Amino acid sequence: ELKVEQNPLFLSMQEGKNYTIYCNYSTTSDRLYWYRQDPGKSLESLFVLLSNGAVKQEGRLMASLDTKARLSTLHITAAVHDLSATYFCAGPGSWGGGADGLTFGKGTHLIIQP
Amino acid sequence: GAVVSQHPSRVICKSGTSVKIECRSLDFQATTMFWYRQFPKQSLMLMATSNEGSKATYEQGVEKDKFLINHASLTLSTLTVTSAHPEDSSFYICSARRGGTAYYEQYFGPGTRLTVT
Numbered sequence: 001e002l003k004v005e006q007n008p009l010f011l012s013m014q015e016g017k018n019y020t021i022y023c024n025y026s027t028t029s030d031r032l033y034w035y036r037q038d039p040g041k042s043l044e045s046l047f048v049l050l051s052n053g054a055v056k057q058e059g060r061l062m063a064s065l066d067t068k069a070r071l072s073t074l075h076i077t078a079a080v081h082d083l084s085a086t087y088f089c090a091g092p093g094s095w096g097g098g099a100d101g102l103t104f105g106k107g108t109h110l111i112i113q114p
Numbered sequence: 115g116a117v118v119s120q121h122p123s124r125v126i127c128k129s130g131t132s133v134k135i136e137c138r139s140l141d142f143q144a145t146t147m148f149w150y151r152q153f154p155k156q157s158l159m160l161m162a163t164s165n166e167g168s169k170a171t172y173e174q175g176v177e178k179d180k181f182l183i184n185h186a187s188l189t190l191s192t193l194t195v196t197s198a199h200p201e202d203s204s205f206y207i208c209s210a211r212r213g214g215t216a217y218y219e220q221y222f223g224p225g226t227r228l229t230v231t
Contacts, residue, residue, distance in 0.1 A: 033220075035222075041224070041225070042207050042223060042224045042225040043158075043222040045219075045220075045221075048219065050218065088157065088158070090158075100146075100211070100218075100220075101160040101162075101163045101173070102148070102160060103160065104157045104159075105157065106156075107157050
């Protein structure tokens with residue numbers, strides 16, 4: 001059974017600063033997902049990382065995957081208020097063995113203050 | 115492309131009644147659909163996986179008789195919460211996956227907020 005751990009779970013930072021969210025997972029996985037969720041809303045897909053060493057960037061967000069270390073990171077560069085949200089990482093794997101239902105981390109609640 | 119809709123977006127029902135939630139893939143055929151539940155300020159938990167024309171696969175701790183899932187076509191899956199109770203109040207989110215080379219992509223619906231009074 002896949003377990004996904006994120007840290008930190010809560011992060012308050014100032015605009016303009018850089019920070020990294022970490023996602024560790026327990027078993028071998030060939031891909032890792034990052035999502036954003038705004039209050040009261042569903043998930044917005046940010047990145048799908050498909051291989052070891054994969055790095056993807058979109059605006060101020062950059063995600064990477066190290067399958068050997070079972071670690072993915074989401075790096076925020078020069079944060080702006082609009083990035084305030086909850087960020088989830090997720091990997092494929094479920095107890096029921098369903099075809100790649102996702103197991104989510106607990107989420108990182110990010111607040112960016114002016 | 116790859117839009118998933120859910121209906122209704124919000125529903126309030128009385129304890130003991132049943133509620134049906136629909137999940138539709140609007141512009142693609144979904145070989146597999148997934149149902150997740152999210153309690154306030156918590157993460158998403160996979161409830162079940164459904165494939166068109168076959169029985170759903172439920173996760174540990176999810177009652178099959180309480181959460182009935184039907185995947186009648188390649189564009190529609192339904193989740194029926196039977197005999198709902200206040201503890202079933204939650205945000206239910208579906209996702210859909212299409213086959214082929216994009217097998218890894220999951221497209222999430224906007225969610226259905228269920229309140230049981």
